[in-house]
Amino acid sequence: MSERVIILLGPPGAGKGTQASRLGQALSLPHVSTGDLFRENLKLETALGQKARGFMEKGALVPDALVLEMLFERVSRPDCSKGYLLDGFPRTLPQAEALEKRLGQRGARVQVLNLQVPDAQLLERITGRRSCKACGNIQHLKHSPPKLAGKCDKCGGELVQRSDDTAEVFGKRLTVYRAETLPLEAFYAARRLLVNVDGTRTPESVFEELARKAREAA
16 A cells, blocks of 8 residues: 655644644654754764754754755655654645645655635744743643643743744745745645644644544545
């Protein structure tokens, strides 16, 4: 049977990372995150990681060709032989076209699950997040407020707002998303691969629908 590839799309703050990890486990598919790929290659100082570091140290974007090389190296490993779940990739139309070419050559079965969340709710989610400086636990001022103000429920450490969780930074990320990634919805819809999922509900409800739609397409 051909490999199965699930692509998870959605704006920043939609919950892709959390859902992708859980969905991958439920479907017995490796969760492949481009963020993890960068960290792994940089940490191990691979040839690809060293190339990427050169661009990052200059403040430049890592070229698509290099990102694709990292991705294709990862999904060629034995654990991805039956398929995998992509989170954070593709981000641009050229990346989607390159991935489509590779998957078409391999006869892969592709499904694109798109989390939809309004901008106002995304902003509330992002700006309300607080991270523990000690253990990394994430809480939310509205949805999972700390029992003691400013203190982590898990370890009692200090809760802080990350620099990229401010309204200003989020606004910039959303602008980039709309310009570069939003066009992927039309790209995949034209290929009848896109499945929209309401991401405004509880994480549990969203997960249940993602898992159901993924199994229906299996």
